[in-house]
Amino acid sequence: MKKDIILAGVGGQGILSIATVIGRAAVANGMYLKQAEVHGMSQRGGDVQSHLRISTDPIASDLIPEGKADLIISVEPMESLRYLPMLHEGGWIITNTEPFKNVPNYPSDADLEAALKKVKNIVAFNAEAMAKEINAPRSANMVILGAATAQLGLPYEEFEKAVREIFANKGEEVVETNIKALALGREQAK
Amino acid sequence: MQKLLLLGDEAIAQGALDAGITGVYAYPGTPSTEITEYIQHSKTAKEKGIHCTWSANEKTAMEEAIGVSYTGRRALVCMKHVGLNVAADPFTNSAVTGANGGLVYLIADDPSMHSSQDEQDSRYYARFAQIPCLEPSNQQEAYDMIRYAFDLSEKLHTPVLFRVTTRLAHSRSGVELREARAQNEIKLDPNPKRFILLPANARVLYKELLGKQKSFEECALNDGFNRYEDGSDKSLGIIACGIGYNYLLENFADRKCPHPVLKVSQYPIPRASVKKMMEECGKVLVVEEGYPIYEELIRGYLDESGKILGRLDGTLPRDGELNPNLLAAALGLPKTTGEPIPDVVVARPPSLCNGCPHIDSYNALNEAMQDFGKGHVFADIGCYTLGALPPYNAIYSTVDMGASITMAKGAVDSGFAPAVAVIGDSTFTHSGMTGLLDAVNDKTPITVMILDNSTTGMTGGQDSAAFGKIESICMGLGVEKEHIRVIKPLKNHHEENVRIIKEEIAYQGVSVIVPRRECIQTAARHAKEAARAKAAAAKK
Numbered sequence: 001m002k003k004d005i006i007l008a009g010v011g012g013q014g015i016l017s018i019a020t021v022i023g024r025a026a027v028a029n030g031m032y033l034k035q036a037e038v039h040g041m042s043q044r045g046g047d048v049q050s051h052l053r054i055s056t057d058p059i060a061s062d063l064i065p066e067g068k069a070d071l072i073i074s075v076e077p078m079e080s081l082r083y084l085p086m087l088h089e090g091g092w093i094i095t096n097t098e099p100f101k102n103v104p105n106y107p108s109d110a111d112l113e114a115a116l117k118k119v120k121n122i123v124a125f126n127a128e129a130m131a132k133e134i135n136a137p138r139s140a141n142m143v144i145l146g147a148a149t150a151q152l153g154l155p156y157e158e159f160e161k162a163v164r165e166i167f168a169n170k171g172e173e174v175v176e177t178n179i180k181a182l183a184l185g186r187e188q189a190k
Numbered sequence: 191m192q193k194l195l196l197l198g199d200e201a202i203a204q205g206a207l208d209a210g211i212t213g214v215y216a217y218p219g220t221p222s223t224e225i226t227e228y229i230q231h232s233k234t235a236k237e238k239g240i241h242c243t244w245s246a247n248e249k250t251a252m253e254e255a256i257g258v259s260y261t262g263r264r265a266l267v268c269m270k271h272v273g274l275n276v277a278a279d280p281f282t283n284s285a286v287t288g289a290n291g292g293l294v295y296l297i298a299d300d301p302s303m304h305s306s307q308d309e310q311d312s313r314y315y316a317r318f319a320q321i322p323c324l325e326p327s328n329q330q331e332a333y334d335m336i337r338y339a340f341d342l343s344e345k346l347h348t349p350v351l352f353r354v355t356t357r358l359a360h361s362r363s364g365v366e367l368r369e370a371r372a373q374n375e376i377k378l379d380p381n382p383k384r385f386i387l388l389p390a391n392a393r394v395l396y397k398e399l400l401g402k403q404k405s406f407e408e409c410a411l412n413d414g415f416n417r418y419e420d421g422s423d424k425s426l427g428i429i430a431c432g433i434g435y436n437y438l439l440e441n442f443a444d445r446k447c448p449h450p451v452l453k454v455s456q457y458p459i460p461r462a463s464v465k466k467m468m469e470e471c472g473k474v475l476v477v478e479e480g481y482p483i484y485e486e487l488i489r490g491y492l493d494e495s496g497k498i499l500g501r502l503d504g505t506l507p508r509d510g511e512l513n514p515n516l517l518a519a520a521l522g523l524p525k526t527t528g529e530p531i532p533d534v535v536v537a538r539p540p541s542l543c544n545g546c547p548h549i550d551s552y553n554a555l556n557e558a559m560q561d562f563g564k565g566h567v568f569a570d571i572g573c574y575t576l577g578a579l580p581p582y583n584a585i586y587s588t589v590d591m592g593a594s595i596t597m598a599k600g601a602v603d604s605g606f607a608p609a610v611a612v613i614g615d616s617t618f619t620h621s622g623m624t625g626l627l628d629a630v631n632d633k634t635p636i637t638v639m640i641l642d643n644s645t646t647g648m649t650g651g652q653d654s655a656a657f658g659k660i661e662s663i664c665m666g667l668g669v670e671k672e673h674i675r676v677i678k679p680l681k682n683h684h685e686e687n688v689r690i691i692k693e694e695i696a697y698q699g700v701s702v703i704v705p706r707r708e709c710i711q712t713a714a715r716h717a718k719e720a721a722r723a724k725a726a727a728a729k730k
């Protein structure tokens with residue numbers, strides 16, 4: 001089994017936490033992993049992406065080849081579209097629809113929605129609004145991850161377990177909130 | 191042994207710790223920063239008392255490490271590629287002295303300039319100084335090869351350049367650890383003249399260095415990090431350096447390349463292996479993540495073999511980092527791509543954070559400069575370089591660490607006034623102080639704004655060597671006390687700040703303005719830490 005995943009967003013939106021959870025779950029199941037991150041100048045409010053590759057066989061490249069990604073998981077709608085050339089024909093986009101507008105020429109809501117609708121395989125919903133409903137505005141990334149879990153080829157419990165481990169040092173309350181966020185996303189994608 | 195999920199940088203740090211270093215010496219710089227940070231956060235490093243605080247710049251870092259090697263103990267030096275320009279003096283001369291204790295220079299190159307002003311290839315520096323160079327292809331190799339680098343350094347009494355590129359530095363994978371070994375005891379070099387580069391000694395030591403060249407190549411041939419992998423299709427052979435090897439194998443099922451492959455992770459590339467490939471293969475593709483250094487060498491100046499492919503003939507692009515698709519194209523494999531990027535997607539360049547003190551500094555500076563026209567502000571390397579972008583469009587130069595002050599001085603010397611230099615606190619102590627001394631000695635009328643956010647911001651908020659010292663340094667260099675003005679970069683101080691900047695621009699001497707407010711990122715982190723400490727204290 002092999003999954004090549006592009007994680008997308010804007011610097012500071014928590015895409016690396018998504019990568020950490022998936023990575024932890026994959027490694028706990030004896031899979032290989034490579035994950036290329038973006039550090040440095042582009043982190044400051046710019047577009048950021050991470051290439052996450054998990055596989056039951058050894059992985060050669062740290063970067064996913066263009067046209068070979070299985071999934072784009074994005075916490076920002078315009079950013080999800082930036083990586084379309086990376087996605088193969090049967091690949092899916094799972095994206096948050098709440099825009100992060102920090103550029104003057106950000107597309108209009110209607111244009112953006114139309115562009116998202118044109119994507120063949122897409123799960124798009126407002127993860128931020130859902131996270132706010134459970135008083136966890138910072139957990140929108142976990143809601144999005146929850147929506148992607150069905151396509152990651154690992155049992156859902158493995159992601160719960162990974163969330164518990166990763167947030168353990170932040171206290172029980174933070175753990176439970178993120179578990180709840182994960183479950184909300186999972187329901188949404190069903 | 192234990193298996194950890196580590197960034198390439200972290201694997202290097204853990205490898206160095208397990209190889210028995212006595213200290214890491216570094217100045218922050220993407221993509222090398224995480225190495226030193228990992229050691230700073232390591233419990234074992236703390237218990238063993240391993241040196242890991244930041245140095246003022248790359249040159250001081252390298253010299254401090256040479257001092258450790260002098261005593262017979264091991265030191266790792268870390269910097270980004272352009273940092274090696276700053277440290278080039280100790281670098282090249284330490285090749286002549288050679289090493290006593292293991293001495294490894296970790297240089298992180300940034301092809302495609304993700305966070306840099308050029309994409310220079312540090313392997314050239316290794317050739318220039320005539321020392322061995324290592325370049326791992328993956329995280330496990332990075333971990334293993336760091337220990338080998340220290341062994342090689344001690345065995346052949348030479349510093350070793352350990353080169354990584356951005357993708358390996360910032361990519362994570364599983365790494366199996368080995369047993370840690372102890373630090374060296376202090377033991378001076380048996381040759382008391384080794385570190386005294388008087389011309390008479392240097393001539394002897396340089397001959398020693400030249401004499402070692404053969405053994406450097408022998409180690410590259412025999413020590414297992416370069417590998418000749420046979421392949422049945424000999425119409426093409428491939429020399430794949432560093433992570434280029436991964437991009438190559440990505441294009442074949444089960445990572446099995448049908449062509450002979452020379453996997454290179456140690457330089458100089460053994461001539462025997464290259465010769466074998468040249469003899470048995472129709473064409474030879476040279477894959478280098480960086481400059482076409484070995485491609486050029488193998489081609490020779492006249493390029494007479496007519497069988498070399500690579501970056502120089504367009505088989506691969508002449509610049510930028512490699513990836514699996516570029517290798518596919520070079521191999522003539524079909525192109526894979528998804529749907530094109532829709533038109534609604536616009537560029538999202540990096541920008542100053544909301545609440546960043548530099549925003550207020552630039553707003554005040556722009557207003558103060560209004561009457562002088564364009565071109566009068568010289569800037570430096572750091573977050574404030576983003577002042578070049580809209581909506582600020584506030585600066586007209588960014589060349590290298592410290593060049594704001596010296597270029598402003600040069601412009602005034604040339605008759606172009608006024609000139610304002612914008613430099614960060616950490617960059618100022620890195621390379622700005624000496625330029626300021628030049629200006630003081632010449633009484634050049636420049637205005638230097640030292641944006642003091644009390645941290646090294648661009649690389650993620652490392653301690654700044656300038657912390658708490660800026661005014662005293664400036665006074666010590668001879669800037670008049672009444673022309674060192676500390677201002678608060680906040681909206682409600684805007685009018686006052688504009689007035690002060692105007693006053694100092696009008697002053698016909700050296701003046702320094704210090705807009706001082708903590709970086710919004712580190713301030714948030716510090717507030718969080720304080721809250722956590724308070725909560726922990728309340729629990730007790």
